Amino acid sequence: xxxxxxNRRASQGIHRKVLKGCFPGECTQQGFALGSQERTVVYYxxxxxxxxxxxLKETSPAMAEEKVKDExxxxxxxxxxxxxxxxFDLDYTLWPFYCECxxxxxxxxxxxxxxxxxxxxxxxxxxxxxxxxxxxxxIANTFLDKLNIKPLFLAKEIYSSWTHKTEHFQKIHxxxxxxxxxxxxxxxxxxxxxxxxxxxxxxILVGNGVTLGAFRxxxxxxxxxxxxxxxxxxxxxxKYSGKPASSETDKD
Ligand SMILES: [Mg+2]
Numbered sequence: 001x002x003x004x005x006x007n008r009r010a011s012q013g014i015h016r017k018v019l020k021g022c023f024p025g026e027c028t029q030q031g032f033a034l035g036s037q038e039r040t041v042v043y044y045x046x047x048x049x050x051x052x053x054x055x056l057k058e059t060s061p062a063m064a065e066e067k068v069k070d071e072x073x074x075x076x077x078x079x080x081x082x083x084x085x086x087x088f089d090l091d092y093t094l095w096p097f098y099c100e101c102x103x104x105x106x107x108x109x110x111x112x113x114x115x116x117x118x119x120x121x122x123x124x125x126x127x128x129x130x131x132x133x134x135x136x137x138x139i140a141n142t143f144l145d146k147l148n149i150k151p152l153f154l155a156k157e158i159y160s161s162w163t164h165k166t167e168h169f170q171k172i173h174x175x176x177x178x179x180x181x182x183x184x185x186x187x188x189x190x191x192x193x194x195x196x197x198x199x200x201x202x203x204i205l206v207g208n209g210v211t212l213g214a215f216r217x218x219x220x221x222x223x224x225x226x227x228x229x230x231x232x233x234x235x236x237x238x239k240y241s242g243k244p245a246s247s248e249t250d251k252d
Pocket of ligand 1: 089090091092093187188189
């Protein structure tokens with residue numbers, strides 16, 4: 001006899017099986033045995049017939065990437081002022097390892113939200129670049145190829161350097177023509193963030209790879225930096241044109 005709770009379990013992909021020879025409360029490989037002394041009822045999750053509800057909860061990597069991409073595009077849509085170029089470090093920013101510790105023969109993987117964010121930026125027409133101090137540019141380029149993300153980047157500066165990436169950014173600026181103040185940069189090393197932000201690039205330190213949270217923070221700080229720069233420009237314009245300084249009410 002099947003009771004109502006069995007129907008509820010079945011709707012979750014959990015099925016009932018009557019076994020002999022087990023004792024009530026005994027753990028089995030499939031589930032947890034319940035029942036009377038005469039017979040034992042085992043509830044198990046069917047590996048084949050999973051309910052539609054349970055199936056909705058499952059997300060393939062492609063679905064997860066698409067979801068992150070949609071969220072990244074929503075975040076971009078919240079901002080009126082956007083960077084012209086977003087620059088990413090590689091090791092521990094886009095992927096969770098140092099290139100020089102890996103072999104070209106391996107198949108690398110990105111941080112969970114990295115691909116969706118890159119796809120969102122591409123969809124919105126925002127250019128991207130790479131600035132990495134990896135000493136093994138051959139491995140880095142092989143991995144970018146294997147991950148199918150190499151064509152996303154307008155410029156790729158990958159070489160070891162003591163300049164904490166100021167040289168990388170000079171080259172990216174020369175190649176793309178984008179001013180430093182129109183760039184947004186993500187990196188996991190504080191020394192790179194400090195030196196590059198002094199050039200005028202909005203620079204965001206990531207703790208565990210690039211995430212939607214870091215991405216939103218980056219766009220927020222970019223807008224704040226842009227607004228304060230515009231205010232400063234206005235102050236200088238007023239100063240040299242002989243006009244009185246803007247009043248408090250004009251500032252916003
Ligand atoms: Mg790094």
